Amino acid sequence: MRYSQAFIKTFKETPRQATSINQTLLERGSYIYQVGSGIFAFLPLGYRVYDKIRKIIVEELEKIGCQEVFLPILHPAELWKKTGRLNEIGNELLKVSSSEKDEFVLAMTHEEVITPLAKSKITSYADLPLILNQISKKIRNEARPRGGLIRLKEFNMQDAYSFHATAEQLDQTFNDFVTAYLKIFERLQLKTIIVEASSGIMGGSGSKEFMLINEAGEDKVLICPQCGKAFNFEVAPKDRKCPQDGEVLNEKKAIELAHIFKLGSKYADSFDLKFVDKDGQSKPVLMGCYGIGLDRLMASIVEAHHDEKGIIWPEEASPYQVILIDLTNGKAEKFYQKMMAAGLEVLYDDRDVSAGIKFADADLLGISYRAVVSEKTGDEIEVKKRDQEKSSLITLDKFIDQLRK
Ligand SMILES: [Zn+2]
Known part of the structure; x- marks a missing residue:
């Protein structure tokens, strides 16, 4: 979506x-x-x-x-x-x-x-x-x-x-x-x-x-x-x-x-x-x-x-498995297509708004995983669980495998 x-x-x-x-x-x-x-x-x-x-x-x-x-x-x-x-x-x-x-x-x-x-x-x-x-x-x-x-x-x-x-x-x-x-x-x-x-x-x-x-x-x-x-x-x-x-x-x-x-x-x-x-x-x-x-x-x-930022859904109740945030000019589109093809439930934040608004909404909605595509992420995505502070750079294939487990 x-x-x-x-x-x-x-x-x-x-x-x-x-x-x-x-x-x-x-x-x-x-x-x-x-x-x-x-x-x-x-x-x-x-x-x-x-x-x-x-x-x-x-x-x-x-x-x-x-x-x-x-x-x-x-x-x-x-x-x-x-x-x-x-x-x-x-x-x-x-x-x-x-x-x-x-x-x-x-x-x-x-x-x-x-x-x-x-x-x-x-x-x-x-x-x-x-x-x-x-x-x-x-x-x-x-x-x-x-x-x-x-x-x-x-x-x-x-x-x-x-x-x-x-x-x-x-x-x-x-x-x-x-x-x-x-x-x-x-x-x-x-x-x-x-x-x-x-x-x-x-x-x-x-x-x-x-x-x-x-x-x-x-x-x-x-x-x-x-x-x-x-x-x-x-x-x-x-x-x-x-x-x-x-x-x-x-x-x-x-x-x-x-x-x-x-x-x-x-x-x-x-x-x-x-x-x-x-x-x-x-x-x-x-x-x-x-x-x-x-x-x-x-x-x-x-x-x-x-x-204080919002909801933190348990994975099994999360409305989508992942919220994909694009901080570039559409570089995330191909990641979105691949995630959809792999059968993931994705909310793709393709809006023309600031990074701050996108991050705040992701925290409020509480979807279990946040994946960010920026100018710095190269061929990888920066993934963070909603209930954790640390994010990590991983390949899309590895992320898809992780969610399928
Ligand atoms: Zn007792």
Whole structure:
């Protein structure tokens, strides 16, 4: 992509409406556009990052047997009456209607759709276990959206639902999700801790949260300085001491990146979802659900990886692999063509602006590698990683090899 043609207009000032680092840097870098309170659009750069995050999630979840579906966000209110959540949840659940008969709920979560859907196919123990995953919009009528992309009214979420014949099957899948989620966060260079949590509106028998310790977080966790065991505030011991070693727990701010639940038979009971077991008996299907907010994940990467100049994307989330900067009169063109031919994702800064502006924008955008072509670089390029100070002169072939690894 040529920068001169790209839909990118950066700016230096902190946006007036921004209350967080992620919103400031993502807006300044032309990644996002604020449509309203808690409502954002992804611009081309932001959508590229979103798409990369999405692919990492799908890849890791396919490894544990998830199959992808795509569910509607407009739900007949009738379905939400069956679980009782139509009235239980309150104002956060957005309802729309055109007449008395035509009442709908905008998806805040998808148990009310996925459970009857599963019921239409599951009949026997041989159909289980089953894990269906989706990445789609969620609507939550948040009274006070805040933190940039951290707490939104409309957001993109990965939510998977698992169906089981036995508690052991459910435990196995629950543990598989722990492994897969940790792998996803590791690839995005986010060090998370897992805390026991309360199940809230989801109900069920057990849940865990994946927390990123970060000042931008609005959640709090209590961590034992001795053994590292962590607790969500709601389930922490009353005396704030670690049950294992008696140490006083430290309070830290954190961002909740993911939440997983053992739902048990709660939703199966509401929709009469049963299967015939090996012994010929009809039994309720056990369920689990597992979710990651993608917008919040993107925001968290920015909160965890930035400096005073801008964003520092982990390589796997970077919108392009390399930003190629031309400080000559078009000498970089042949390097750009070769990079494109080699299949690299390149943003080529071919603009007629000063070197200072090009370097400042490269730092703000945070693309993992910067490659400079100047009158001094000869047949080579000067490469610098965004998170390092030192640059080095290398041949294009060597650089391409390095990125392919
Ligand atoms: Zn401890």
